Amino acid sequence: MGQQAASSVAGPAPLPERPWAVEAGAVAAALGVDPGLGLSAAEVLARRRAHGPNLLRETRPQSAWWVLVEQLRSLVVALLGAAAVVSFAFDKGLEGLAILLVVALNTAIGFATELRAVRSMEALRRMGQALVRVRREGVVRELPAGELVPGDLVLVEAGDVVTADLRLLEASKLQADESALTGESVPVGKHVAPVAADATLDERRDMLFKGTALTRGSGEAVVVATGMATELGRIASLAQAAEKAATPLERRLAELGRRLIWLTLAIAAVTSATGILRGEDWLLMLETGIALAVAAVPEGLPIVATLALARGMVRMARRSALVNRLAAVETLGATDVIFSDKTGTLTENRMTVTDLALAGGDVGVSGLGLELAGGFTRARAPVAPGDDPCLRRALEVAVLCNNASLARDEDGAPAGTGDPMEVALLVAGAKAGLERGALLRARPELREEAFDPERRMMATVHRDDGGRRVAVKGAAEAVLACCTRLCTPEGERALDDATREAWLARDRALASRGLRVLALADRRDADDRGEPYADLCLLGLVGMLDPPRAEVAAALEAARRAGVRVVMVTGDQAATAAAIARQLGLPGAEDGTVVHGRDLGPLDELDDETRRRLVATPIFARVDPRQKLELIALHQRAGSVVAMTGDGVNDAPALEKADIGIAMGRRGTQVAREAADMVLRDDAFASIVDAIHQGRVIFANIRRFVVFLLSCNLSEILVVFTASAVGLPLPVLPLQILYLNLVTDVFPALALGFGEGSGDAMRRPPRPADEPIVTRAHWREVFVQGLLITVAVLAALLLGLHVLVLGEGEAVTVSFLTLALAQVWHVFDMREPGTHPWRNDVARSPWVLGATALCVSLLLAAVWLPGLRDVLATVAPSPAGWALALGASLVPMVIVQVRLQRGAVAVPPRAPDQG
Numbered sequence: 032m033g034q035q036a037a038s039s040v041a042g043p044a045p046l047p048e049r050p051w052a053v054e055a056g057a058v059a060a061a062l063g064v065d066p067g068l069g070l071s072a073a074e075v076l077a078r079r080r081a082h083g084p085n086l087l088r089e090t091r092p093q094s095a096w097w098v099l100v101e102q103l104r105s106l107v108v109a110l111l112g113a114a115a116v117v118s119f120a121f122d123k124g125l126e127g128l129a130i131l132l133v134v135a136l137n138t139a140i141g142f143a144t145e146l147r148a149v150r151s152m153e154a155l156r157r158m159g160q161a162l163v164r165v166r167r168e169g170v171v172r173e174l175p176a177g178e179l180v181p182g183d184l185v186l187v188e189a190g191d192v193v194t195a196d197l198r199l200l201e202a203s204k205l206q207a208d209e210s211a212l213t214g215e216s217v218p219v220g221k222h223v224a225p226v227a228a229d230a231t232l233d234e235r236r237d238m239l240f241k242g243t244a245l246t247r248g249s250g251e252a253v254v255v256a257t258g259m260a261t262e263l264g265r266i267a268s269l270a271q272a273a274e275k276a277a278t279p280l281e282r283r284l285a286e287l288g289r290r291l292i293w294l295t296l297a298i299a300a301v302t303s304a305t306g307i308l309r310g311e312d313w314l315l316m317l318e319t320g321i322a323l324a325v326a327a328v329p330e331g332l333p334i335v336a337t338l339a340l341a342r343g344m345v346r347m348a349r350r351s352a353l354v355n356r357l358a359a360v361e362t363l364g365a366t367d368v369i370f371s372d373k374t375g376t377l378t379e380n381r382m383t384v385t386d387l388a389l390a391g392g393d394v395g396v397s398g399l400g401l402e403l404a405g406g407f408t409r410a411r412a413p414v415a416p417g418d419d420p421c422l423r424r425a426l427e428v429a430v431l432c433n434n435a436s437l438a439r440d441e442d443g444a445p446a447g448t449g450d451p452m453e454v455a456l457l458v459a460g461a462k463a464g465l466e467r468g469a470l471l472r473a474r475p476e477l478r479e480e481a482f483d484p485e486r487r488m489m490a491t492v493h494r495d496d497g498g499r500r501v502a503v504k505g506a507a508e509a510v511l512a513c514c515t516r517l518c519t520p521e522g523e524r525a526l527d528d529a530t531r532e533a534w535l536a537r538d539r540a541l542a543s544r545g546l547r548v549l550a551l552a553d554r555r556d557a558d559d560r561g562e563p564y565a566d567l568c569l570l571g572l573v574g575m576l577d578p579p580r581a582e583v584a585a586a587l588e589a590a591r592r593a594g595v596r597v598v599m600v601t602g603d604q605a606a607t608a609a610a611i612a613r614q615l616g617l618p619g620a621e622d623g624t625v626v627h628g629r630d631l632g633p634l635d636e637l638d639d640e641t642r643r644r645l646v647a648t649p650i651f652a653r654v655d656p657r658q659k660l661e662l663i664a665l666h667q668r669a670g671s672v673v674a675m676t677g678d679g680v681n682d683a684p685a686l687e688k689a690d691i692g693i694a695m696g697r698r699g700t701q702v703a704r705e706a707a708d709m710v711l712r713d714d715a716f717a718s719i720v721d722a723i724h725q726g727r728v729i730f731a732n733i734r735r736f737v738v739f740l741l742s743c744n745l746s747e748i749l750v751v752f753t754a755s756a757v758g759l760p761l762p763v764l765p766l767q768i769l770y771l772n773l774v775t776d777v778f779p780a781l782a783l784g785f786g787e788g789s790g791d792a793m794r795r796p797p798r799p800a801d802e803p804i805v806t807r808a809h810w811r812e813v814f815v816q817g818l819l820i821t822v823a824v825l826a827a828l829l830l831g832l833h834v835l836v837l838g839e840g841e842a843v844t845v846s847f848l849t850l851a852l853a854q855v856w857h858v859f860d861m862r863e864p865g866t867h868p869w870r871n872d873v874a875r876s877p878w879v880l881g882a883t884a885l886c887v888s889l890l891l892a893a894v895w896l897p898g899l900r901d902v903l904a905t906v907a908p909s910p911a912g913w914a915l916a917l918g919a920s921l922v923p924m925v926i927v928q929v930r931l932q933r934g935a936v937a938v939p940p941r942a943p944d945q946g
Contacts, residue, residue: 032154050198050255051235052228058198059253062182066200069166071182078180085257087181087197099539101141106209113432137879150689163194177873179880188249196261197239197252199223204434204481206450207239212263218246218450222481230261246450247434266656280351287737287804302752319572339736341785343729350721351713353696359708361690364726365597365672370663370685370720372677373601373608376613376695378577383453384429384503386546386574389421389538390519396459397579401437405462416463425570428551430460430467431433431474432491432502433833435459438833442631452547455575463936475499481562488513492561507538507572510550512932514569523568538572545610546574577611585613586717591618593723594796598649598666600659605652612650619649628653634661642669659685672797676711678699678703720793728788732799735781735861738809743776743854745817749825750850760839762828762846767893767903774889775851778914780859782878815930816860819923824850825920832910838905845916847905848890852920862926868928 050058059066063074070078112134118127147367155590163176166184173817176194180183185197193207205221213233222236232240239245239252242263258264299320344354371377379400387407389395394414407414407422418421435453440446457467472491482489488505505509511534517526529689541548552567590597601608605625612620626648637645646669659675663685666673675682675689686706694707695714704710711718750762763771805813827849831842831922858879864873873879894905908916 047198047255049228051230051238052225055198055199055200055223055224055237058255060201062253062255064182064184064253066184066251068169070180070182071168074182075167075178077181079178079181081180082257082260085178086177087259087264095142097694103138123703136294145216163191179254179257181257183254185252186249187252187256189243189245190247193239193241193243193245195241195254196256197261198255199237199250199252200241201332201633202250203248203252204399204479206246206482208246208451209243212240212243212266217452223247238243245452261723266912282667290682298748298752302755306755324425339716339729339732339781341842342785343725345723347709350718351696351711351715352718352722353710353712355528355708355710359691361793362672362726363674363719363722364710364724364728365732365798366674366691366726368666368671368673369590369595369597370600370659370666370673370675371597371716372682373611374410376676376678376714377582377583378579378611379598381577382451382547382575383578384455384459384573385576386541386572388534388541388572388574389419389569390517391419393422394422395420396462398458399464400627401447401454401458403445403458405460407463413546416465418776419520421520421570424518425555425573426460426463426465427470428502428504428553428570429456430465431469431476431493431500432489432504432551432738433457433467433481435771437467448600452575456573477559481873488564488566492559492563494575495555497715499556499559501556501567502556502591503552503563503567504549504573504593505548507548508535512533513564514552514567516566516568517620518570524700526569535683541572541574541604543610544574546576546932547606549573549575577607579611579615580716582715582717585616586720587615587719589793590723592719592754593727593793595723596649598651598662600651600654600662605650607907608650608652617649619647624648625650626657627651628655631658631661634658634665640869656682656684660688661782663688674715674719678714682706693722724788724793727792727795728786730790732784733784734804734809735786736783737804738856739811739861740776740780740782741817742773742813743857744822745813746824746850747771749817749821750846751784753821753825754828759825761845762824762843763850764843764847764904766906770893770903771847771851771854775854775886778882778885779855779879780878782882783858783861783873785878788872788873798931816857816923816927818924820850820853820857825921827915830915830919835909835915836909837909837912838906840904841908841912844905845912848894848908848913848916849895849919851886851890851925852916855883855890856920856924857927858883860924862931862933864931868932 047061049056049200056066064070096770107886112131115127115131115134120192145286161474162173163179164186165179166172166175166186166858171186179195182201185195187197187205198204199221200223202221202223207221208218214800218235219238220236224237226235226237234438238255240263241261242254242707253924255263256262300814303320347354353433355560381400383399384396387396390467392409395408396405397408408417413841418428418760433449433453433456435447435457437445437454437457437666438446445458447457460467471493474495477490477492477499479492480488480490482505486505487509488503490503493500493502499543503513511526511531514526514531516523517530538548550572551570554563554565554567581920596619599608599612599617599620605627609620609623609625613623626645628651631645631651634645642665645662646666651658654662659682663673663675669692673689674683674691674693676693677683677686682694683706686694686703689698691709692707693709693711694703696704696712747763751768754760754762758923795818824846828842828846831837831845832839837845859874862873864866866872893899893903894907898905
C-alpha cells in the first residue's frame with residue numbers, strides 16, 4: 032500500500048522545511064515514501080528530473096579547446112601576433128612566419144602543461160565518488176551516491192560516508208564525525224527524536240549531513256536534501272561566491288606585458304619619426320620600426336615562464352603535491368602568512384590517552400596513537416596496573432564501556448574501528464594487558480545505556496562474579512554529579528562536596544592543557560537495579576590528546592626562519608588549540624593568547640587597533656566558515672599574501688578566498704579539493720614548506736631570466752636605435768634579431784628557469800605583496816647591462832668598418848656575432864651578488880652549460896650553414912673579424928662580473944630573527 036501511495040503521487044513531494052523539528056514518521060509521510068518499501072522506479076525518475084543529480088556542483092570536464100584558448104590570453108602573445116600581422120602587411124613574410132612559429136611554440140607548451148594539470152584535478156575529483164545502500168521497491172541495493180533523490184531510504188553504519196542530508200528514522204548507538212562540517216573533532220551522538228526548530232547545525236542530533244562520516248552504530252534514514260541543497264552544498268556555494276583574485280605572478284606578468292607594449296610603441300614611433308624628419312625613406316624607417324618592435328618584445332618570456340612553472344609543478348608532484356594552476360607554484364613563494372586548520376592538518380586526528388587522574392595521584396601514559404608499546408608512570412616511577420586497584424578498575428571500565436574495536440591489519444599493525452576516543456581507551460587498556468574480547472568473556476555485557484547527549488554519559492551493565500557491574504563514562508561534571516563514593520588506595524570512601532569540587536578543578540586543569548577529559552565510574556550490585564546513573568563510585572579522570580603530526584614542529588621552525596607566520600584557525604575549543612600550538616612551538620603561542628570566534632564580531636566594524644591585534648594573533652578557535660573568510664580578507668588588506676591549508680568542508684570558502692588554497696588529499700573532502708589550488712596527496716604539512724622553498728626558487732629563476740631577457744633585448748633596441756639615429760648601417764637585421772631572440776634568449780633563459788636555487792632562499796623574508804618582478808634596482812641593472820652590450824656591439828661595427836675595413840655585409844655579421852656572443856656570456860652574469868665567479872649555482876648548472884654550448888653551435892650554423900646563412904644574410908667573417916667579435920663580446924661580461932664582486936648590486940636581505 033505504501034508503495035502504491037508513493038507511486039500515485041502526481042509529482043515530487045515538497046521537501047520538509049525543517050525536517051529535524053518533525054517526527055520521523057511525519058517526515059517520511061511528507062516525502063511520500065513508505066519506510067518499509069522505499070520509492071518506486073517511476074518516482075525516482077520523476078524526482079531526479081525535479082531535483083537533479085546528487086552532486087555538489089555540475090563540473091563539466093574542461094575541454095581541450097578551452098585550455099588552448101586560455102594559452103592565447105597573454106599580452107605578450109597578443110603583441111607578437113600584432114607584429115606578425117604588420118610583417119605580413121609590409122611583405123615581410125619570413126618575419127611574420129617566424130613570429131607565428133614563436134606563438135605556436137609557446138601555445139603548444141602551455142597547452143600541454145596546463146591540460147595535464149586540469150586532467151589530474153579531474154581525476155582527483157572522481158576519486159570522491161562513493162556507493163550507498165538504498166531500499167527501493169522493498170529491495171536493498173547498492174547504488175552510486177549521485178543517483179540519490181529526496182525520499183530515498185538509506186541504510187547507514189559505522190565507517191560510511193554520508194552522501195546526502197538525511198533525517199534519521201532508526202538509530203542504534205549511532206555517532207557521526209562532523210569535524211569536516213563543524214570543526215568539532217569529537218564524534219556526535221545521534222538519535223531519532225526531533226529537536227527544536229531553531230536548533231543550530233551542531234544541535235540537530237536527528238540529522239546526518241552530507242560529507243560527514245559515521246564512527247559508530249547503525250541506522251536508517253530518509254533523504255531530505257541532495258546536491259547543492261544540502262548543508263555541504265550551501266557551504267560549497269559560499270566557496271564559489273568567494274572572490275578569487277589573480278595570483279601575484281599573474282598580476283606582475285600582466286603589468287610587465289603592459290609596460291612592454293607601451294615601450295614598443297613609443298620606440299617604434301620615435302625611431303620612425305626621427306628618420307623621416309631626417310629625410311630618410313619612410314618605408315625604410317617603417318621597416319626599422321618593425322625591427323625595433325621585434326627587438327623590444329622578449330619572445331622567450333612566455334615560453335620560459337610556462338616551462339619554469341611547469342618544472343616547478345613536476346618537482347611538487349614528486350613531493351606528493353598536485354598543482355591545479357601553474358601560477359600557484361610561485362604564489363607560495365610570496366606567501367608570508369599560512370592559515371592552518373588544526374584537526375588533521377597539524378594533528379593526526381587520532382585521540383591518545385596521555386593522563387589518568389586518580390585519587391592516589393596522576394598517572395602518565397606513554398605511547399602515541401595506536402602504539403601498543405607503552406606503560407604507566409606516577410612521579411616518573413613505573414606503575415603496574417595490577418598493583419593499583421583503582422588504576423585497573425578505571426582501565427577495565429574504559430574497555431568495557433566501549434563500542435570500538437582494536438585489531439591488526441594485514442601488515443600486523445594495530446588498526447582501530449569506531450569512535451577515535453573509544454579506540455584510544457582500548458589502546459590504553461591494551462597497554463595494561465586488558466583486551467576487550469577477553470574482558471567481555473569474563474564479564475559478559477547484559478545491556479547498554481547508549482550515550483545520552485543531555486546526560487552526556489553512557490553505561491554498560493555486565494555479569495560479574497554472580498552479580499552485576501555497571502561501567503560508566505562521560506563528561507566529568509555529569510559523572511561526578513552521580514557519584515557518592517571515591518576509589519582510593521585505602522578503599523572506597525564517601526565523596527563529599529569539597530572533594531567533588533577538587534575533582535572538578537582537576538578536570539579544568541586537564542582541559543587547560545588541551546586534553547579531552549572523561550570521567551570513569553562503576554558500581555557493583557547483587558542484581559540489575561535498572562538505573563545505571565546512581566550511587567556510582569568515581570574511579571578517576573582520563574585525559575586524551577589528539578597528537579601533533581611528527582613533522583609539523585620542524586616545518587613550523589623552517590617557516591619561522593623564512594619569515595612566514597603560521598596562524599592556527601580551528602573550529603575546536605580554545606584550550607585544545609592553545610595546548611597543541613605550544614607543543615608544536617607555534618611562534619607567538621607562548622603566552623597562550625587565543626581569540627574565540629564568539630569574540631570576533633563583524634570584522635568590518637572593528638577599529639584600527641583591534642584589527643592590528645587580530646592580525647598579530649596566532650590562534651583563533653571556534654571559528655565558523657564566514658569568519659575564516661573575513662580573517663583572510665583582513666590579512667590581505669594588511670598587505671599579506673595568504674595561504675590556507677585545510678581538509679574539511681568548513682575550510683572550503685577560506686581555501687577559495689586565500690591567495691593559494693592547499694587541501695589535504697587523503698582526508699580532504701571533495702569540496703575542499705575543488706576549492707584548492709594545490710592538493711597535498713600525502714597530507715604532510717612539511718610539504719608546504721617544501722612548496723614555499725620551490726616557490727621562492729621559481730620566482731628567483733623567473734626574475735633572473737626576465738632581467739636576462741630584458742637586458743638582452745634592450746641592447747638590441749639601443750643598437751638599432753642608435754645606429755639609425757646617427758646614420759650607421761643596421762648592426763643587426765630584423766630576421767637576425769628574431770633569430771637571436773629564439774636562440775640566445777630562449778635557451779639560456781630556459782636554463783636559468785630550471786635552476787635549483789642558491790640554497791639560501793629560505794633564509795630571506797617573503798617578498799612584499801606589491802613588489803614587481805622587476806624592481807627599480809633591477810631596471811637599473813637592465814639598463815647598465817644593456818648599455819654595456821650596446822657599446823660593445825657598436826664599437827665592433829665601427830672597428831670593422833673603419834679599422835679592419837670590412838665590407839658592410841661582413842661588418843654587420845661581426846656586429847651580429849658580437850651581440851649574440853655577448854648575450855650568451857651574459858647568462859653567467861645572472862649569479863647571486865657576492866657568490867664566487869665560477870663556483871655558483873649558475874656557472875655549475877648543467878642546463879646553463881648545455882645551453883651555452885647549444886647557442887654557440889647555432890651561431891656557427893647561422894654563419895656557415897647553407898640556406899640558413901642565406902635567410903639571415905650573414906657573411907663568414909675573416910679570422911680578424913672572429914677575433915673582434917669574440918673580444919668585444921667578452922668585455923661586457925668582465926665589467927659586470929667585477930661589479931658583482933664589488934657588491935655594486937644589492938644583496939637581497941636575510942629573514943629577520945623571529946625567535
